[in-house]
Amino acid sequence: MSLDKAFERVTRIFNPADVQVSKCASIIKPKVVATMIKKSKHPVLITGGKLLEDERLVDFVVKLHEKTGMDVIATGGSSRPLIERGVEPVATVFTLHYVTQYLTDPNWKGFDGKGNYDLAVFIGFTAPYYLSRMLSALKHFSRVNTISICEYYQPHAKFSFPNLNEDLYYEALNMILEV
């Protein structure tokens, strides 16, 4: 299947029972991800523990960080491979659970002191169900825009990649970098 087709197809939820009545995430294409990052005033990239076992994800995050200058909040231990590759995350010890709690507080100044973030991009979480819960919290209790560029469709994000097989997934990530 081509990447274009994959983005047009109806996608499944990683767990068919993880349903809510509010709107499900809109599928977002790689190009639009890049544009949204560019247009956002205070974006942040939040990485998860899958980076510990997937060198290609680390590669992607390093390049995206270099290209966009976007701050990285590393969770799940993902800081280690990133630091080894020269990325300095703005936070390393706070788990995604902490970070989500902070994001839901409009008075939070962010890890850089510049105020709460307007866009949070999520990548590399080992457990889709965990990210799903955090995205649900952000959907209901915050104004932060959320994009999931993980391999499974995340229904409670504002925007999400669809489910993608391995090859298409890395192709999609590359396309973000190409824009």
Place this chain on the structure above:
Amino acid sequence: MVMDLRDGFIVLDEMRNVTIRIGKVIEEDEWEPMGPTPKPHILDLRYWDQKLLERYEPFYAPMQDFCNLCTMGPCELSHNKEGACGIDLKTQKARLVVLACLIGASSHTAHARHLVHYLVEKFGRDHPIDLGNNVNIEAPNVRLVFGIRPKTIGDLETVLDYVEQELVRVLHTLHTGQEESYLDYESKALHVGMLDHVAMEVADIAQVAAFNYPKGDPDAPLVETGFGVLDLNKPVILIIGHNVLPARNIVDYLEEHGLENEVEVAGLCCTAIDTTRYDPKAKIVGTLSFELRAIRSGIPDVVVTDEQCIRADTLRECSKMGIPVIATSEAASRGLPDRTHENPDVIVEDLVSGRAKGVLIRDPDKVGEIAVRVAIEVRKRKGRKEPFMSEEELKAEVQKCTGCARCVFSCPHNLRIDVAMQHAKKKGDFSKFREIEPTCIACGRCEQVCPKGIRIVDVIMKSSLDQLKSKTGKSRAGRGPIQDVEIRKVGQPIVMGTIPGVIAAIGCPNYPRAREELGQIVEEFLKRRYIVVTSGCHAMDLGMYTDEEGKSLYEKYPGSFDAGGLVNVGSCVANSHISGAVIKIAAIFAQRPLRGNYAEIADYILNRIGAVGLAWGAYSQKAASIATGFNRLGVPAVVGPHSTKYRRAYIGKYWKKEKWWVYDIKSKKKIPVEPAPDALLVCAETKEEAIVQLARLCIRPADTYLGRQIKLTHYIELSQKYLGCLPDDWHLYVRTEADLPVKMRDQLLKILEDEHGWKIDWKNKKILEGPIRQYDAGFNPTLVEHVYEKYTGEKIIR
């Protein structure tokens, strides 16, 4: 006239038709003055909860954004909208959390009631609670909450009366049209959690006292653990659940009939642990996630179920395998006919012949004979089949797979069964199933959706049979309470911080990844000489985590409650000994009065005792209430990612400076403190992250500089090892240069100066300016006004 009151009734002759009933009278000597909150009702400790909730703000991650609890609904509550009754999404989620905690606490309470009722009938109300010479504070939770020192089994009935009343009162608050603040529901959840620890304590001390389990023995026997430990030449009785009574009767029957070496008694879940506390010859097959593994293997000749965490398809699954089932609990009677009062000969014959798939036997004392005779007969008549399926069947099953991936989307771990199937189908290589097996919880969800009807669980297990069989090791039988003498020894180093922390690895096996990760986390802390306590499914899985020589952690680390010790307290209800141990530290080391004095003790624990729970695979409602009970007591917990589905966490915000303060009894001032611990319940995604969080959450405001130095050393080392850098917040915990790890002192002082703008006197290597507060050796923190007033003699103007 002084009347000696006893249970029963008196009739006054002159007043015809008047009977005065005297309820239970507990003779209490004045062992300690009564504190402010004996037998607290729902609102009595709300002031303490409000202190906690102010700091540790509830965080909600809704599973659903709708409610359908009453007929005005269903109501769409997304984005915190209100339902037809006026409740908003957050409050509705808090309400559900209370419900989960109630289910959990009720399970332990009903279990406790059953045990106590049984023991009163068997041994009488006056049967003493004797937990051995080294355990004088026999029931720290009961003393703290209820305000008595229980001396006999009969005393425990009164405690349960109170717990049951409170649980009903909280359940009442969940009706539509009650609370409108999520904080009030959270206070109720905390209340229920506290009650849960009382109920668990009642259950466990009752069984320890009556059944002569190990009484705080650090050298409790080692018991065989794992799927591969069963002697398949013998008939096998598999007991599943949490209530030891039927299992005990089986063990007794075998002994009375000289059959103890002829039949294998094996347990799953907490019944396994409690059976081995009763009889260390019994064996532990594994946790909840081994239920389907064990049944589908066809190894058991009879399955006996009691209560809690038993699959709701046990009878169906066993019937498919031709395994008769004996249900024994009112909580899980499995649609089976009640044959408690029938002739055992008839029941045995019906079960062995297959005329009856199962029976309900409500009297635990009648289970032993039936279970043993059925196991022996079934074994004689049926012999042994190949576990799971034959090699031919295995090959035929994988051929059916179309690679549709429906199984993947139904699997709670999204395991790539499709890939494993295709790999086996095309290449004849089954290794991918062996990679999946340690993470598979054998829930069977994949099979429910497979359009080809493939027996996926059996395929995974058959492909991994050698791996499964090699999962053997030794657990230490649950030792029950921590001895008072042990507390006397470690109380001071724990409070000072020189024993860097107590890690309590407890809860269920719904791990995010392979089971082994739990062992890896725990071993990191044992090597660093933290105290590790464990219970329930975590305790069993640690018994299966072995080194190259086949030695489990229990064989490598002592069972004492001391630095570098690994202490298995027992089953779920034995978790009360862990809360009990931290309570006892306050009582024995600090001489704080326990009786009806909850807030003072919880406040003491929160500020001083670096104990942290690790529930890496928590799944149950019981785990929810246990954790919430620990939280009210001031003990934080790190949980695995599945636990975010409990919907609620308690996470503070270190950057909200106004939230981190205490009253200092010594300086008589309200002063800012470091945010330690900064969460009461928080999830970690990976084992690396969990390890760092555990070390981090052991830090307490009252650490001495030596203790803080040791805690910071571990925290920083672990962060460097697993996160690749210094932790972001280490500087928040520095009060004086003496807090800094010795080897890194210069380097860290430089960072404090350069990156955080602190003033350093380099000549004397002293911090001049920067920390949240100055270090003071006499620092005596509290959050509670009445505690401050009690120890300073001064009133706080509120």
